[in-house]
Amino acid sequence: MDRHDVDWKGYIPAITTPFDASGAYDQEAQAALLEWLHGERLHGLVVAGTTGEWFSMTRAEREAQIRLTGAQLKGKMTLLCGCNAYTAQDSLSYAEVAAEAGFDGILVCPPPYVVPTEDETFAFYKEISDNSPLPICIYNWTRGTNVDLSLPLIERLADLEKVVALKNSTPSLRNFLKTFFAMRDRLRIFGFGMDPIGTSMVKNEGGDGLMGAGAVLGSDQPDFFNAIWAGDMEKARELGDKDMILMREWFAADYGGKFGAAQAIFKTALNLQGLPGGHVRAPLLPLNEEQTDIVRDTLTRLGRKLV
Template sequence: MNRDSVDWSGYLPAVTTPFTEDGELDLAAWREQLDWLLAERMDGIIVAGTTGEWFSLSEPERAELFRTAADQAAGRVPVLGGATAYTPGEAIRHATAARAAGLSGVLLTPPPYLVPSRREIVAFYRTVSAAVDIPICVYNWPRGTGVDLDVALLTELAGIDTVVAVKNSTPDFGSFVRGLIALGERVRYFGIPTNDTGIALLTKLGGDGLMGAGGVLGADHPGFFRAVAAGDLDTARQLGARDRVLMDAWFGADYGARFGNAPAILKYALRRRGVPGGHVRPPLLPLTADEQKRVADTLDSLGL
């Protein structure tokens, strides 16, 4: 497999998992949220990522989310399943569930918390790849894993049979650009910012889009990449500026939340928009009244 084995591009949000206030999985809300995202013309959907609170999902719940998303999308857009786990055995079971559900691929970080060595990271991905024949997007997220995959290591991982994409959420922008240059012709490369820098990268160096969080702005998110592709850079700048307002207000340079926690921020924002993003599940806590006001003020500033 390689980048041409999949058609992933544009804006693919890592979406929230709707829980009730009592912490139960809400599949009716999940279907409604998916329908809204599809109506807003997302270029794909990522299920059970960090935004989707994979860490508090049971294996049966994650598999149910995969099956429901595949059924709701009905082949209209690629659906990727989050397969992140602490052991290769767990990741293999999640990848197997994604394949059984008919998903387009899986998103997979190195094992979090453990801070594995380079040799252990390569072995982890090789083991999962050998066990399940499904396209893999390597997810570099130093904030959550404790390791930052440099260009040399990403290049080695890109040589694994089923690795077709990289989501590079490194705070080191120089490393991000070097990775794009080194890997762009071999794998799909995500993490392009929605600003003039992103426009320059897309038009001069390449890149495939952004695997963002939540899809709160709806059609504005994929609209940025469609406008760049169409050469309508004024529209792209307008849409990208709206996204940057949200990102700068809610998230820091390492993609961590400036207040509360990211799933709670995104879920509250979706609920403010009338979309069933749901509630967070412990150990995460809902936003305080002051934090809710910060989210509301940002949405108000964007006319939402």
């Protein structure tokens, strides 16, 4: 398999997982959020990713989220399941549930905390590839794993049977572009921001898209890519500027939140718009009043309707 065996492209956000005030997984709110996301014409979505707080969810909750999402949206948009775990066996156990639920692929980062060597990372992905029922998107998430996948390692990983895509969330633009030009004929590459560089790369070089988090601007974010594909560059610049204001004001260069956890920022942004963002779960903390006002001010200036 390679990039030509899947049709993943455009804006495929990693979405939040709603928890209620007691910290319980709120499946009713999850279903409502999925309905809204589908109505906003997203090109796909990732569940149980970093933004989805997979690290504080039980196995039963993650499996319930996978099944709920599949039952509601399979066949309607690209569905990728975050299968991050410390062992390949655990990742594969979630991949099996995702396949049964009708997902299109899985997203997997190197084991967090472990900081494996390149050979260990390759062996981890090889075991998953050899046994996965679904195509794999490698997740290069330097902030969360303390590993920045090198180009030689990515080239090795691209030789694995089920690897078809790369979400390259590296803080180094140079490394991102170097990897893109080396691998674009073999892998679908995600990570193009909605700035002038990302716009040019999507328009002129065949960049595939962005697995940006949250989808808090709704249809404005997928429509950025739709506008580029339609040749409406003025609209693409307008929509891209909105997303970049959000990124500059809320996030640092390594994609961590400037004034709170990214998950808390996205959930606050959804809640302020009357959408089912819900609460974060410990160890993350909710935003305080001053931090919430920052999010509210940004959304107001972006023309979002608040409750």
